[in-house]
Amino acid sequence: MSATPSAPFLKRATPGGWAALAWLAGLLFTALLRVRLPGQETADVLAGVVFLRWDGLTMLAVATALALRGSVLLTRRPTAALRYLLAAAVVASTPLSVTAIPFAQYLAVDVALYVVAAARPPREALRALLLALGVLVGYLTIRLLAGWSVxxxxxxxxxxxxxVAWLLGRSDGQTRRYAERSRAQAAEQAVIAERLRIAREMHDTVAHSIGIVALQAGAARRVMETQPEQVRQALTEIETASRETLAGLRRMLGALRTDEPGAPLARPAGAGLPEMPGLAALDRLVESTAAAGVRVAVHRVGAPRTLPPDIDLSAFRVVQESVTNVVRHSGADACTVTVDQRDPDTVVVTVEDRGPVPGRDPARTGGGSGYGLAGMRERVALLHGEFAAAPRPGGGFRVTARLPLPSGVTAR
Known part of the structure; x- marks a missing residue:
């Protein structure tokens, strides 16, 4: 027995099935109008002369065959199906001795008009409506020319x-097409947002690693003649940082290569993306920065809490970018990172240094792009937080990010 729930009957039925059901319901209604039901003195409509004769029954059978044929074609060829159903309506109305095509014989036509209006292009749908109305007018015109009552x-x-059935179909078709366009636009926006996120991750990761590499290379150049052991250690750190950065770049670029020929159309969630660090990775950041000659002291204030992934990542990236700026631009040999979680509604991270150390040059690597502070400010703004970056009164620089926490975040 399948565990998958079956679709509701109304959604399982095909348009052709609805058209056939409408035709049979119309025949039943037509028959009931022409017989005396319990509680009635007479039938609502007098039966025509040929209604119960062999020729009348034959015409009804032919009309039913045409209607069922149109119902079969309604899904694949709705315009052709409409023609069959219109012919069935005219043939079935002939033995009824009526002055106009009855509504019961046009029920299936209304279903077909709805389907054509919903699924076909506007011009084809308009032609279908004009054809259906033209058959009604033509039927009345022929009776009028023959001198019969109309x-x-x-x-x-x-x-x-x-x-009305045609208008409902047009409305349903437009609603479905709008929903499809909205889903496509939402998917496209999600892809763009994900790629922008990856680009920010790439900037944060590469900028930090390149800053470490530049500082290590500068230190090795200065002592290469007098302290070869330190040069060897610096080159080892450069190799390690370079390999880690290259591996991260490959993962990120692999996630971005979705439009190339032969690339998979869909990936599992998170496939090809780098690890998403958080404040728990600060110790690793301290180790890599210390290898570059900058000591990082981490102070945690308040009880640690399990932060939401987006806030945890953003807090870490603010610290990482700020420490990278200390390594690359400040000339300082130490900085302090403070993670304040005393307030249950916010987490505050602060990175500050005391300014350049005499005799120590900052590792200038192209003068900076100016995207570091802007990227941090954008990250914090997206989380409705507060960001500040300014020189300290006693020298050096301070970066502070205050990130609001959703309710329900508890201490670990």
Whole structure:
């Protein structure tokens, strides 16, 4: 027994099935109008002369065959199916001795008009409506030219209902197409947002690693003649940082290569993306920065809490970018990172240094792009937090990010 729930009946039924059901319901209604039901003195409508004769029954059978054929074609060829159903309506109306095509014989036509209006292009849908109304007008015109009585009001009512069915179909089709466009745009926006996120991650990761590499290379150059052991250690650190950065770049670029020929159209969630660090990775950041000659002291204030992933990542990236700026631009040999979680509603991270050390040059690597502070400010703003970056009164620089926490974040 399958565990998958079956679709509701209304959604399992095909348009052709609905058209066939409408036709059979119309036949039943037509028959009931022409017989005396319990509680009635007479039938609502007098049966025509040929209604119960062999020729009348034959015409009803032929009309039913045409209607069922149109119902079969309705899903694949809705315009052709409409023609069959219109022919069935005309043939079935002939033995009824009526002055206009009855509404019951046009029920299946209304279903077909709805399907054509919802699924086909506007011009084809408009032609289908004009054809359905033209058949009604033609039927009345032929009776009028033959000198027979004409049910103009009945014909207008049937035409009005057909027009309403067509309008409902057009509305449903436009709603579905709008929903499809909205889903496509949402998917496209999600892809763009994900790629921008990866680009920010790439900037944060590469900027930090390149800053470490530049500082190590500068230190090795200065002592290469007098302290070869330190040069060897610096080159080892450069190799390690370079390999880690290259591996991260490959993972990120692999995640971005989704538009190339032969690339998979879909990936599992998170596939090809680098590890998402948080404040728990500060010790690793301290180790890599210390190898570059800058000591980082981490102070945690308040009880540690399990932060939401986006806030945890953003807090770490602010610290990482700030420490990278200390390594690359400040000339300082130490900095302090403070993670303040005393307030249950916010987490505050602060990175500050005391300014350049005499005799120590900052590791200038191209003068900086100016994206570091802007990227940190954007990250914090997206989380509705507060960001500040300014020189300290006693020298050096301070970066502070205050990130609000959602309710329900508890201590570990």
């Amino acid at each position: 049910g103009t009001t009945s014909g207008l009512a049937v035409g009005l209902i057909a027009a």
